[in-house]
Amino acid sequence: MFNFLRVEARWLLAGFLLTLASSFGQTYFISLSNTDLMERFGLNHGGIGLVYALATTASAIILLEFGRIVDRVTTRTAAIITACGLAAACLLMAMVQAVWMLFFAFLALRLFGQGMMSQVAMTATGRWFEARRGRAISIVSLGYAAGIASTPALAVTVMAMFGYRQLWILAAAVMLLVAVPVLFVLLSHERVPSGVASTPDADMQSEKRSWRRAQVLRSPAFWILLAGVLCPSFMLTSLLFHQLHLMDVKHWDSANYAATFSVFALVQVASSLLCGGLIDRFSAHRLLPVYLVPMALALIGVSQVDGFWIVLPMMILIGITAGFDGAIAGALWPELFGPKFLGEIRALTFAIVVGASAVSPLVTGYLIDLGIGFPLQLLFMGAYTLAASALMLALQPQLSAIAIERVPVPHT
Numbered sequence: 001m002f003n004f005l006r007v008e009a010r011w012l013l014a015g016f017l018l019t020l021a022s023s024f025g026q027t028y029f030i031s032l033s034n035t036d037l038m039e040r041f042g043l044n045h046g047g048i049g050l051v052y053a054l055a056t057t058a059s060a061i062i063l064l065e066f067g068r069i070v071d072r073v074t075t076r077t078a079a080i081i082t083a084c085g086l087a088a089a090c091l092l093m094a095m096v097q098a099v100w101m102l103f104f105a106f107l108a109l110r111l112f113g114q115g116m117m118s119q120v121a122m123t124a125t126g127r128w129f130e131a132r133r134g135r136a137i138s139i140v141s142l143g144y145a146a147g148i149a150s151t152p153a154l155a156v157t158v159m160a161m162f163g164y165r166q167l168w169i170l171a172a173a174v175m176l177l178v179a180v181p182v183l184f185v186l187l188s189h190e191r192v193p194s195g196v197a198s199t200p201d202a203d204m205q206s207e208k209r210s211w212r213r214a215q216v217l218r219s220p221a222f223w224i225l226l227a228g229v230l231c232p233s234f235m236l237t238s239l240l241f242h243q244l245h246l247m248d249v250k251h252w253d254s255a256n257y258a259a260t261f262s263v264f265a266l267v268q269v270a271s272s273l274l275c276g277g278l279i280d281r282f283s284a285h286r287l288l289p290v291y292l293v294p295m296a297l298a299l300i301g302v303s304q305v306d307g308f309w310i311v312l313p314m315m316i317l318i319g320i321t322a323g324f325d326g327a328i329a330g331a332l333w334p335e336l337f338g339p340k341f342l343g344e345i346r347a348l349t350f351a352i353v354v355g356a357s358a359v360s361p362l363v364t365g366y367l368i369d370l371g372i373g374f375p376l377q378l379l380f381m382g383a384y385t386l387a388a389s390a391l392m393l394a395l396q397p398q399l400s401a402i403a404i405e406r407v408p409v410p411h412t
Contacts, residue, residue: 011128012139014186018079018121019143019326021179023151024090024171025113027357028240028261030106032155033093033164035244041099045245049365051099052241055106056358060351062107063115067347075124076187082120083183085112087175094168115354122330123346127339128191134284134331138276141326142269149265152258209405210338213348221398228388229332229349230356231292232325235299235381236318237357238364242374249374252308264315264322271323284331285403289393291328292385295321299382303375329353336402 023029030052038048070078089108096102121140129136158167216222239246247254278287298317301310337345364377 008136010186011191012136014079014183015121015125015140016143017179017182018117019140020147021083021086021175022113022117022144023147024086024175025109025115025117026147027237028148029151029155030109031241031243032152032159033167036164037102041102043099044369045242046366046369049241049361051103052106053358053362055103056110057355059107059111059115060354060358062111063119063351063354064347066111067116067119067350068344070120070123071341071343074190075120076184078120079183079187080180082112082116083175083179086117087172089113090168090172090175094165094172110354115350119346119350123343126330126334126342132280133334134279134327135276137330138272138279138327141272141323141330144326145265145268145272145323148268149262152261156258210340211345212341213344216337216345216348221395221402224391224395225399226352228288228292228392229329230353231385231388232295232321233353233356234360235295235385236322238360238381239318239378241361242364242368245368246374250306252311256308257311260311260315263312264319267316267319268323271320272327275324275327279327279331283403284328284335285399286396287324287328289389289396291321291324292389292392294318296382296385296389299378299385303379303382336399
């Protein structure tokens, strides 16, 4: 592992920084401004959820085509464009004066933050590595954990001292003055992939079959697969977007709650590293039936318990699923559908994931306004997640068949 880190440090660090920078476009960071925004513009939970959902959906639609840029330009070019776009989005968030401006701020943050930062990081890592793809992606995914461990507490401190507008100005400055120059240097030249995964027949001149987007869309297995893959995006986005409401309902102290995110992050780091090794040994698709179970247990537990003591087990359990999800999401698509058209495949899948995260706050926010308690909603989410795990187990034969598909390579 240490030799791997030393040899591949440049590209692993670049990927890590990209996933870390995605924090500014993640729900857990954006939602910290919700109370100020709701008071400023007279929005209720459903109202701000609607704006967020529409903006996130729009970003997902744009990502379908814009995300293909990683197939057409160098990784450095894609990374710099994305970093500058995210900086502009943060500035726009700081200057919001009306609900329509809030829509475009949310859209830009989701597109360049959650969307393109992850798209560039995971597509590049999936291409750069094959034999150790799981390990590389698990390391790059640690940026997500580092973000959720550090940025909420820092954001709360900055907002308490200066206000939410200054928070977003500071975020823009970090992107322009730190992220852009560092990424420019780290990605000064493209990594040439080295090492290949073993094949059933070492003498066979073949390579993993690469699917086009249209072929993926025609596959029934792909649509069944989404029933499980979308769970973390939908469930965790809902939980994080309405975290202030949940604290109010459960009468939890916000400072103590925020402190538990460090536990979440540590567990996410450990589970991500563990998952990377498991992917390289067993493959990503074989982990699908088990990685959702901890999150399901967390959702069910929080729905039934009001005591603050449940927060720590919840953070541990969702940290396990989040750590596995980051690694699996990066390795699963090249494993199943090949590396050649990975940009357009990831643009498709990530747009769908982002779409799920858009629907989540909208649906749950309106249900809250209708009087359907959020804890009750979490109970149903947990039950669905357990059912999705069972479905992923039943889908294993089809996924294994897709994963081993190979095509002949002309002799040279």
